[in-house]
Amino acid sequence: MRKILLFLLLIPTVLLSQESVVERSGLKPKWVDALEKDYIIVVGTGETIDVARQKALMMIKESIVEAVAVNVKTQSNLRTEEVTNRSSVLHFLESFTSNTTSESAKVPFLQGISLSQAEGFYWEKIEKRGSVTYAFGRGNTTYYYAYHIRYPLPIVDINRLAFEFKLRDEELTAKLRSLTSDDLFPASVEEIETVIGELRILADYFIDGRKDMANMAIRRYTDMLGSITIADAGSTLGTVRYLLKLGNRGITTVKKPILRSESATILNSSQQGGIYTINYDYSECYPDLKNSVIVRYRFGTNSVEKSFYFDVLLTKVDIYMSRAIGFRKVQTGQDNIERYNANIVISSKTAAPFTVTKVILEFKGLPQVVAENLNMSFSGKGDHSLDLLFETPLSAKESSSLGKTVVQLNGYINYINNSTGETGTYRIYNHSYNTDW
Numbered sequence: 001m002r003k004i005l006l007f008l009l010l011i012p013t014v015l016l017s018q019e020s021v022v023e024r025s026g027l028k029p030k031w032v033d034a035l036e037k038d039y040i041i042v043v044g045t046g047e048t049i050d051v052a053r054q055k056a057l058m059m060i061k062e063s064i065v066e067a068v069a070v071n072v073k074t075q076s077n078l079r080t081e082e083v084t085n086r087s088s089v090l091h092f093l094e095s096f097t098s099n100t101t102s103e104s105a106k107v108p109f110l111q112g113i114s115l116s117q118a119e120g121f122y123w124e125k126i127e128k129r130g131s132v133t134y135a136f137g138r139g140n141t142t143y144y145y146a147y148h149i150r151y152p153l154p155i156v157d158i159n160r161l162a163f164e165f166k167l168r169d170e171e172l173t174a175k176l177r178s179l180t181s182d183d184l185f186p187a188s189v190e191e192i193e194t195v196i197g198e199l200r201i202l203a204d205y206f207i208d209g210r211k212d213m214a215n216m217a218i219r220r221y222t223d224m225l226g227s228i229t230i231a232d233a234g235s236t237l238g239t240v241r242y243l244l245k246l247g248n249r250g251i252t253t254v255k256k257p258i259l260r261s262e263s264a265t266i267l268n269s270s271q272q273g274g275i276y277t278i279n280y281d282y283s284e285c286y287p288d289l290k291n292s293v294i295v296r297y298r299f300g301t302n303s304v305e306k307s308f309y310f311d312v313l314l315t316k317v318d319i320y321m322s323r324a325i326g327f328r329k330v331q332t333g334q335d336n337i338e339r340y341n342a343n344i345v346i347s348s349k350t351a352a353p354f355t356v357t358k359v360i361l362e363f364k365g366l367p368q369v370v371a372e373n374l375n376m377s378f379s380g381k382g383d384h385s386l387d388l389l390f391e392t393p394l395s396a397k398e399s400s401s402l403g404k405t406v407v408q409l410n411g412y413i414n415y416i417n418n419s420t421g422e423t424g425t426y427r428i429y430n431h432s433y434n435t436d437w
Contacts (some may be wrong), residue, residue: 018128018129019126019127019128019129020126020127021124021125021126021127022125022126022127022143023124023125024122024123024124024125025121025122025123025124026122028122028124029120029122029148029150031120031150032122032148033148036150038152038153038154038155039119039150039151039152039153040060040063040064040149040150040151040152040153041148041149041150041151042056042059042060042063042148042149042151043056043059043146043147043148043149044056044057044058044059044146044147044149045144045145045146045147046144046145046147047143047144047145048145049123049125049145049147051145052123052144052145052146052147053115053123053147055147056147056148056149057113057114057115057149060113060149060151061113063153064113064153064158064161067153067158068158068161068162068165113151115149117151117152118149118150118151118152119150119151119152120148120149120150121147121148121149121150122147122148123145123146123147123148124145124146125143125144125145126143126144126145126146127141127142127143128141128142128143128144129141129142172202172205172206173210175198175202176199176202176206176210176213176214179195179198179199179202179214179217180199180213180214180216180217185249186221186224186251187251187252188251188252188253188254189225189228189244189251189252189253189255189299190253190254190255192221192224192225192299193225193299193300195217195221196218196221196222196300199214199215199217199218199221200214200218202214203215203218222300224246225299225300225302226299226300226302227246227247228244228245228246228251228297228299228302228304229244229245229246229304229306230242230243230244230245230295230297230304230305230306231243231244231245232308233275233276235308235310237282237310237311237312237314237315237419238279238280238281238282239277239278239279239280240277240278240280240293240295240308241275241276241277241278242275242276242295242306242308243274243275243276244274244276244297250274252271252274253297253299255297255298255299256269257269257276257295257296257297258295258296258297258298259278259293259294259295259296260293260294260296261280261291261292261293261294262289262291262292263282263284263285263286263289263291264280264281264282264284264285264291264293264310265280265281265284266278266279266280266293267279267280267281276295278293278295280293282310282312285312286312287311287312287313287316290309291309291310291311291312292307292308292309292310293307293308293310294306294307294308295307295308313349313350313351313352314350314351314352314419315352315417315419315420316350316352316417317348317350317352317354317415317417317424318348318349318350318352319346319347319348319349319354319413319415319426320346320347320349320426321344321345321346321347321426321428321431322345322347323345323383324431324432324433324434325342325343325344325361325409325431325432325433325434326342326343326433326434327340327341327342327399327433327434327435327436327437328340328341328343328435328436329435329436329437330389332396332437333393335395335396335397336393336394336395336396337393337394337396337399337437338391338393339389339390339391340389340390340394341387341388341389341390342361342387342388342389342390343385343386343387344359344385344386344387344388344413345383345384345385345386346378346383346384346385346386346413346426347382347383347384348378348380348381348382348383348384349381350381351379351380351381352379352417352418352419353377353378353379353418353419354377354378354379354415354416354417354418354424355375355376355377355378355415355416355418356374356375356376356377356378356386356413356414356415357372357373357374357375357414357415357416357423358370358371358372358373358374358412358413358414359371359374359386359388359411359412359413359414360411360412360414361390361409361410361411361428362409362410362411363394363398363399363409364408364409365398366394366395366398366399367392368392368411369390369392369394370392371388371389371390374388377418379418396437399435399437400435400437401433401434401435402435402437406432407432407433407434408430408431408432408433409428409430409431409433410427410428410429410430410431411428411431412425412426412427412428413425413426413428
């Protein structure tokens with residue numbers, strides 16, 4: 001019997017919850033829970049006074065949006081084209097009421113809403129108890145806050161807010177059209193980046209089809225940054241010249257390139273008229289290495305790089321003689337060869353252009369024969385034929401190669417490096433020759 005009684009005592013009895021105000025900010029104003037023209041009156045509840053206050057302010061924002069939405073709808077019915085233009089605005093405003101927390105920052109006139117603008121506020125701390133009661137005692141007691149706000153919103157302000165919203169919406173829509181136009185082609189990397197930044201703001205603002213338009217344009221301009229290439233613009237040894245290209249068009253940037261070279265020393269860089277110039281010192285570079293200057297940019301998340309290879313031998317004159325010099329008589333005397341031609345084959349290891357200015361030949365035991373003021377120019381790798389006429393008499397017997405096993409001469413070939421203007425001398429030493437006398 002006792003067990004049955006104990007079981008009955010544990011059966012809970014559901015009673016209506018009881019609430020009582022245990023603390024308040026002051027006397028309860030008459031406007032609490034009332035309706036007033038040109039005012040928004042709301043109450044927010046929460047576990048703390050701060051939570052209740054924030055909920056009440058959020059309810060004010062929602063009420064303003066609803067009022068503006070009704071106003072926009074009413075005014076948009078004036079003209080058919082306005083109804084079409086306002087459809088996305090109405091969608092935004094209506095969607096906003098169900099997502100005010102995340103969207104409020106996008107609406108300029110909602111950012112100024114604060115408690116300082118209110119004309120009245122009142123809060124209560126409320127005790128809630130007795131939701132479940134047992135025969136031997138009462139359940140837990142809980143507390144919450146109710147925060148009441150009286151916020152002024154005359155109809156003239158609603159009209160103004162609606163006008164401001166529609167005006168801004170039209171401005172942003174027009175801006176979106178201009179930024180997504182096929183006729184827009186940025187002239188610089190910085191302009192592309194600026195456009196992307198503006199489109200991101202628009203994509204964050206819009207929540208309808210215009211958001212998709214903005215995101216598509218963002219992808220388009222981001223792809224542009226990834227499509228920029230570096231093209232040679234007439235580089236020469238010691239100088240890299242290039243331009244940036246986007247498709248068939250040139251594009252500029254104020255960004256400084258990342259420059260490096262394993263062998264050359266970068267001196268300076270500049271830009272003029274869309275042509276970028278890099279000057280470098282290659283004096284310490286070895287001709288048997290693959291020398292280059294590497295130019296690299298980073299545009300957004302994309303990198304573009306180009307290696308400009310150069311040959312240090314392009315301006316270096318390196319000549320030698322591998323064939324015997326051939327002499328042919330033109331005029332003879334009793335014992336001498338008075339006039340004669342000489343064919344000298346000069347071989348060049350490089351393509352650098354050079355000009356032969358003077359040739360001196362020394363037969364053993366005979367005076368020098370000299371050809372001056374020649375100004376004979378050559379360029380390119382390989383053999384170059386130098387044909388000279390000498391008028392310095394030679395002893396036919398002493399200079400002849402006929403019947404002799406080995407005949408050799410010495411001498412000099414003076415030249416000018418056409419690329420650098422430097423002078424040089426090739427030493428002819430014990431070089432073989434042949435004569436027809």
